[in-house]
Every structure is written in structure tokens, then in C-alpha cells.
Amino acid sequence: MSLSPVAKELSIPVIKTACSNCNLRELCLPFGLSEEEMARLDELINVRKRVKRGEHLYRAGQPFESIFAIRSGFFKTDVLLEDGRDQVTGFQMAGELLGLDGISTEHHSCNAVALEDSEVCYIPFSRLEQLSREIQALQHHFHKVMSREIVRDHGVMMLLGTMRAEERLAAFLLNLSQRFTARGFSHSEFNLRMTREEIGSYLGLKLETVSRAFSRFQEEGLIAVQQKHIRILDIPGLKQIMSHHSH
Amino acid sequence: MSLSPVAKELSIPVIKTACSNCNLRELCLPFGLSEEEMARLDELINVRKRVKRGEHLYRAGQPFESIFAIRSGFFKTDVLLEDGRDQVTGFQMAGELLGLDGISTEHHSCNAVALEDSEVCYIPFSRLEQLSREIQALQHHFHKVMSREIVRDHGVMMLLGTMRAEERLAAFLLNLSQRFTARGFSHSEFNLRMTREEIGSYLGLKLETVSRAFSRFQEEGLIAVQQKHIRILDIPGLKQIMSHHSH
DNA sequence: CGGGGGGTTTGATCCATGTCAACCGCAGCG
DNA sequence: CGCTGCGGTTGACATGGATCAAACCCCCCG
Missing domain, CATH: 1.10.10.10 (Winged helix-like DNA-binding domain superfamily/Winged helix DNA-binding domain)
Known part of the structure; x- marks a missing residue:
């Protein structure tokens, strides 16, 4: 999960994953952080990954260790029932977070699939928790993001139900x-x-x-x-x- | 929202709200906390309230400041659409938390109504955040609870959709x-x-x-x-x- | 003990959406 | 350049659940 061997060998100046210069920072986790706080968040997010159209970012049942921020691209999440039925639970775009449902059981509870070539930042969850114990604004914003997910789901329930x-x-x-x-x-x-x-x-x-x-x-x-x-x-x-x- | 005047005047020994002796602690926020940690959580939760059958615990639009733990009783939450349609988004029972949806906008996004005479603990949210910056187990468990809510909602979406x-x-x-x-x-x-x-x-x-x-x-x-x-x-x-x- | 009303059950009918099937059209590939 | 196949559109028909309506039951209250 570190820099690719090729990049290391050739000493290609790899674009540093950095919230501080990400143009999605106002939509994503760093919202409301100071320069200094954002620098600390940057330290924690040092893996980016490309996910090609049609590929899974994660699958239901896999151990949960990170949440993901979408830098670019488009995803869907879906859940599968034992009898084969499945349902798309959401579509996610740049600046949105993926994987929050995995926190509860420490295993992902749905599949995340790229609908176009995409790029995501890995956010190791235990380190995020650690940092959010130190940075109040980060903690609070993270709670808001989770809560917003709940509200969004209620909206979908409304839609499906009425x-x-x-x-x-x-x-x-x-x-x-x-x-x-x-x-x-x-x-x-x-x-x-x-x-x-x-x-x-x-x-x-x-x-x-x-x-x-x-x-x-x-x-x-x-x-x-x-x-x-x-x-x-x-x-x-x-x-x-x-x-x-x-x- | 403090002790009732009558109780104060007569110096009735009011049953202290205390997670440490609540028989729901394994289902509720204190899950996994040490004795000492639970004592600190107790300090923060010092308002209990009875809600009679049919009464609202909170209404959509009201400012959010606390989440609520159900000590006893039974609630429903529902959302209202502008055109008058509404939908019940959940039924909650003892040991479950109410109000998580309010974090995102700092206003409640749904109504919570008691379906039988009930009793809840007020958990002031900013103090909960403060304490969860200090107690890792509390922080982690709270995140799990929010995540579980998201997973639960996905289950309902599945149900409604398929x-x-x-x-x-x-x-x-x-x-x-x-x-x-x-x-x-x-x-x-x-x-x-x-x-x-x-x-x-x-x-x-x-x-x-x-x-x-x-x-x-x-x-x-x-x-x-x-x-x-x-x-x-x-x-x-x-x-x-x-x-x-x-x- | 005799209403009265909210909640529930049951029946008859209707309609939105599902199902099945045929066809279309664009994109990718040999 | 013409297949081939997947995704999309459209039509005809079937059906699950909504709607409308009536009656019932239980509990509360006078």
C-alpha cells in the first residue's frame, strides 16, 4: 500500500496526496480545518489508488480498515441478499466518503464499484479516530458527515416508501x-x-x-x-x- | 430540565441517572467502558425525562443539542414531506439512541414520538464529543453506533426496494x-x-x-x-x- | 349498560408497475 | 466495414397492492 515500485525506482516525483491542495477540500473531510490541522490530516492520508471502471473498491464481508474519499470518478454501492436479490444503496461522487458502513462490524457491509475510472484516498480509520481525538473540528465534521449519511438514507426511505x-x-x-x-x-x-x-x-x-x-x-x-x-x-x-x- | 421543584423542596432522594447501574448499559453507549470511564460518562448524563405516550421528544426543525438514550419505553421517528406525506423511519426501544440525524445540520430532521410512556436520558452532544476525545473506547463505540444506524437504514432500503x-x-x-x-x-x-x-x-x-x-x-x-x-x-x-x- | 369512536378486518374493484417479448441503436471488435 | 451484443425503448398483458366501502371489535365514557 505504499508508492509503487516503479515510482520508487525511477524517482518519479509522485504527486503527493494532499488535502491542502485538493480542490475538493470544501466538500470532503478537511472542511473547516486550519492550515496546520490540514497538514496533520495530510500526513495520515498517503495512499491514493486508481480504480478502473467496473472494478470493486471493496466487497461486502472484507475486513474494514479504511474509509475512502473519492478524489475523482463515480461509484455505486450495493448490497446483496442471500437469495440473490440486490439493491444499489447509493451513488457517490468526488468529495464524498465511502465505507462508513464498515465501522459498525469492522467488515464492509456492501460492495463499492467504480462506474468510471476513479481515484480514491485511503483514510486509515484508526488513525482518523486518533487524529479526531486531537482536532476537535475534524471530529465534529466527521460526525456531521456520518449524520448526513443517515439523513440522506432517510430521504431514500421516504422516496421508496411513499x-x-x-x-x-x-x-x-x-x-x-x-x-x-x-x-x-x-x-x-x-x-x-x-x-x-x-x-x-x-x-x-x-x-x-x-x-x-x-x-x-x-x-x-x-x-x-x-x-x-x-x-x-x-x-x-x-x-x-x-x-x-x-x- | 433539572430536577423537579418538588423533588428539590422535599429533598426526596432522587434516583441518580447512572449508566453504571443501568441494566441497559450493554446495549447503550457505555458498552465496553471501564468502571472509571463509565463514571465520567455518568457525570455528563444528569437529566432524565419522562415522555408520555403520544408526546413528542423532539420535532423536526428544532435545534439539536442532545442525543437521547431510551431507558424504557418505545418510540417512533417520522419525517414529513412538504406535501403532507409522511413516513415512519424507525421504531426505537430501550437502550437505543435517538437524535443522531440532528448532528448534521444542528437541527432535528425528524419527529420522535413516544408510543408508550417512556423515559430517556439526555446526552448533551458537545459534552459527549468532548468526552469521546478523552476516552477512546467511548469514541469508537459511538462511531460504531452511528455506523450501525447507516447499516440498518440500508436494510430498510433493501426491504422497501426489493x-x-x-x-x-x-x-x-x-x-x-x-x-x-x-x-x-x-x-x-x-x-x-x-x-x-x-x-x-x-x-x-x-x-x-x-x-x-x-x-x-x-x-x-x-x-x-x-x-x-x-x-x-x-x-x-x-x-x-x-x-x-x-x- | 348502552353509545361512540378509533383501530382493524374483509370484500370488491382499480390501476401503477411488473413481466414478457420484440425491436432498436450504438459501441467495440474482428 | 459489417457483425455482435449490451443497453435501451416500446408495446401488450398480468398482477400485487392501493383504493373505496362496509362492518366489526374493543375500549372508554357517560
């Missing part, structure tokens, strides 16, 4: 749009990294239903879809669908 | 049974504290569907239902239903 298909998809698109915006991308135009089936799994729908809902939104002029490319044309319209609870 | 009505109810009953067992109650006989409607809300079903599923289980000899009283007759049978994924 919304109809088109409401779910509208909520999903608006959520993506908002997260892309926070990362400086266009809020109205992006490429989906996941298939219709993966969207469906996340939203508790079949892929055909997802596809039909996309078509319907397009007919109504709310979005323009072309395969994985999405343009959002009418954000208020989508919001209205989300809360249009007709029945 | 299971059919009877599977959901079977999973729900088995979960309750298991939690009652962990608290030393019968695993096969208990009283539901919530209505059919609340169960339905939690499981993403209508109350009629919940009622029908109960009746079906009874016909098949899996359980005996009489109003809120449940006897579980065939745990393996229920487990089989849960994973019988026929379609």
Missing part, C-alpha cells in the same frame, strides 16, 4: 443536478454514469419503468435524454412532479 | 422478535406498540395490506394475532417467507 415512479425519478435527477452543481459542473447537462437497471435498483423500480419515465419527461419537455446524456430543461417542472402527490 | 408485502412484514416481525430477545423479553410473544397504519408507513404499505398480511400469516399458522398481541409460532417459516422470492 413516492410513485415518476416522482422518484424526478427526485433522483434533481439530486444529481444539485450535486453536480456543488462540484462546479453544469446543473442542467450531464452524463449518467449508471445504467437504467442501476437507476431502477436504486429507486426500487424495474429498468423498463425507468425508461418509460425518462420518455415521459422528454415528451413533456422537462428533459432531453439521449442515451446517458441528460439535459434538464425545466427544473421547477421536475420539482412540481416530485410533490404532485395526486392520489 | 421485497413484496408479506416479505416485508415477515422481516419486520423477525426484527422485532430479535430485538425483544436481546432485551430479555420473550422472542415469541409481545405486544405491538404501534398501529397497523404506522407499521404500514414504515414498510411502505397501506394499513389494509398490513392487516391482510397478518391474517394470511395467521391462516398459515405462522403467527397468532389478536389485536396488538402477537405470538410468533414458526420463526423458520417466517424466515422462509422473507427469502422466498418467488417471481
Whole structure:
């Protein structure tokens, strides 16, 4: 888990993993830390890893030792039931943390798969705990991140428990749009990294239903879809669908 | 939020809130702490409160300052959508923590309502953070508790996203049974504290569907239902239903 | 002891979404 | 450059659970 042999041998100046010069620091763990505190966090995070599209970052059941911060790319997490059913529990993008579910049992409880070529920082958990005993701001921010995950999950439960298909998809698109915006991308135009089936799994729908809902939104002029490319044309319209609870 | 005036005036020896003599300590925050560490945790938890059946412990939007440990009783948490829809996000019993979702925004994100007369310990959050900077075991255990909440939520997402009505109810009953067992109650006989409607809300079903599923289980000899009283007759049978994924 | 009301059960019907199947279209590869 | 195959779209039909409605049961209260 240290620098690659090749890099060592050739003395290639390896880009140092450093929160302090990461452009995602406002979205990620270092949020709110002073320069000096961030330097200490940097010390702890010295492994970066590339994960190619389709590869697993970790699998359910593996021993948990690190959480991961996504530097670039896009992931999904999913859980598998004994009988073969599975469900996507989330999609994660740059600046978000992966692996928090592993803390509870010291084993990962889900699979994390890259949906495009990605890069992550390893954050050894016991060292993170150690540092967060010393840096209050880090501790507090970490707690907020975990709590936010819980709130997010409640939102998904709400979606799965009370919304109809088109409401779910509208909520999903608006959520993506908002997260892309926070990362400086266009809020109205992006490429989906996941298939219709993966969207469906996340939203508790079949892929055909997802596809039909996309078509319907397009007919109504709310979005323009072309395969994985999405343009959002009418954000208020989508919001209205989300809360249009007709029945 | 301190001792009641009456108690003060009459110098009634008020039962001290003390984790060290709470019979739920193995299920609650103090898990794994030494005597001395537990004593320090005791210092921090000096407010207990009774919450009558039907009363709110907190409401969505209120400022967050404490988490709560349930000493006795039974709660539900629910979230409300703007359009009036709501969903029960969980049922909590003795030894479990309430309020973790409030950390992220420093405001509670859901309502917590007592489903029977209950008693909770206030755990001021900033002091908990302070203490967990000093006691590693406390810090680690707290992280595990938050992580467990995330894992639990993923389980509910799975349930809502992939299971059919009877599977959901079977999973729900088995979960309750298991939690009652962990608290030393019968695993096969208990009283539901919530209505059919609340169960339905939690499981993403209508109350009629919940009622029908109960009746079906009874016909098949899996359980005996009489109003809120449940006897579980065939745990393996229920487990089989849960994973019988026929379609 | 006789209402009254909230919670529950049960039946009849409807509808959103699942299922099955055919076809399309783009991307990757020989 | 034309297969080949995966992912996506669309249609026809099936069905699980929602909806609407009625009746029931138990508990509380007068």
C-alpha cells in the first residue's frame, strides 16, 4: 500500500496526496480545518489508488480498515441478499466518503464499484479516530458527515416508501443536478454514469419503468435524454412532479 | 430540565441517572467502558425525562443539542414531506439512541414520538464529543453506533426496494422478535406498540395490506394475532417467507 | 349498560408497475 | 466495414397492492 515500485525506482516525483491542495477540500473531510490541522490530516492520508471502471473498491464481508474519499470518478454501492436479490444503496461522487458502513462490524457491509475510472484516498480509520481525538473540528465534521449519511438514507426511505415512479425519478435527477452543481459542473447537462437497471435498483423500480419515465419527461419537455446524456430543461417542472402527490 | 421543584423542596432522594447501574448499559453507549470511564460518562448524563405516550421528544426543525438514550419505553421517528406525506423511519426501544440525524445540520430532521410512556436520558452532544476525545473506547463505540444506524437504514432500503408485502412484514416481525430477545423479553410473544397504519408507513404499505398480511400469516399458522398481541409460532417459516422470492 | 369512536378486518374493484417479448441503436471488435 | 451484443425503448398483458366501502371489535365514557 505504499508508492509503487516503479515510482520508487525511477524517482518519479509522485504527486503527493494532499488535502491542502485538493480542490475538493470544501466538500470532503478537511472542511473547516486550519492550515496546520490540514497538514496533520495530510500526513495520515498517503495512499491514493486508481480504480478502473467496473472494478470493486471493496466487497461486502472484507475486513474494514479504511474509509475512502473519492478524489475523482463515480461509484455505486450495493448490497446483496442471500437469495440473490440486490439493491444499489447509493451513488457517490468526488468529495464524498465511502465505507462508513464498515465501522459498525469492522467488515464492509456492501460492495463499492467504480462506474468510471476513479481515484480514491485511503483514510486509515484508526488513525482518523486518533487524529479526531486531537482536532476537535475534524471530529465534529466527521460526525456531521456520518449524520448526513443517515439523513440522506432517510430521504431514500421516504422516496421508496411513499413516492410513485415518476416522482422518484424526478427526485433522483434533481439530486444529481444539485450535486453536480456543488462540484462546479453544469446543473442542467450531464452524463449518467449508471445504467437504467442501476437507476431502477436504486429507486426500487424495474429498468423498463425507468425508461418509460425518462420518455415521459422528454415528451413533456422537462428533459432531453439521449442515451446517458441528460439535459434538464425545466427544473421547477421536475420539482412540481416530485410533490404532485395526486392520489 | 433539572430536577423537579418538588423533588428539590422535599429533598426526596432522587434516583441518580447512572449508566453504571443501568441494566441497559450493554446495549447503550457505555458498552465496553471501564468502571472509571463509565463514571465520567455518568457525570455528563444528569437529566432524565419522562415522555408520555403520544408526546413528542423532539420535532423536526428544532435545534439539536442532545442525543437521547431510551431507558424504557418505545418510540417512533417520522419525517414529513412538504406535501403532507409522511413516513415512519424507525421504531426505537430501550437502550437505543435517538437524535443522531440532528448532528448534521444542528437541527432535528425528524419527529420522535413516544408510543408508550417512556423515559430517556439526555446526552448533551458537545459534552459527549468532548468526552469521546478523552476516552477512546467511548469514541469508537459511538462511531460504531452511528455506523450501525447507516447499516440498518440500508436494510430498510433493501426491504422497501426489493421485497413484496408479506416479505416485508415477515422481516419486520423477525426484527422485532430479535430485538425483544436481546432485551430479555420473550422472542415469541409481545405486544405491538404501534398501529397497523404506522407499521404500514414504515414498510411502505397501506394499513389494509398490513392487516391482510397478518391474517394470511395467521391462516398459515405462522403467527397468532389478536389485536396488538402477537405470538410468533414458526420463526423458520417466517424466515422462509422473507427469502422466498418467488417471481 | 348502552353509545361512540378509533383501530382493524374483509370484500370488491382499480390501476401503477411488473413481466414478457420484440425491436432498436450504438459501441467495440474482428 | 459489417457483425455482435449490451443497453435501451416500446408495446401488450398480468398482477400485487392501493383504493373505496362496509362492518366489526374493543375500549372508554357517560
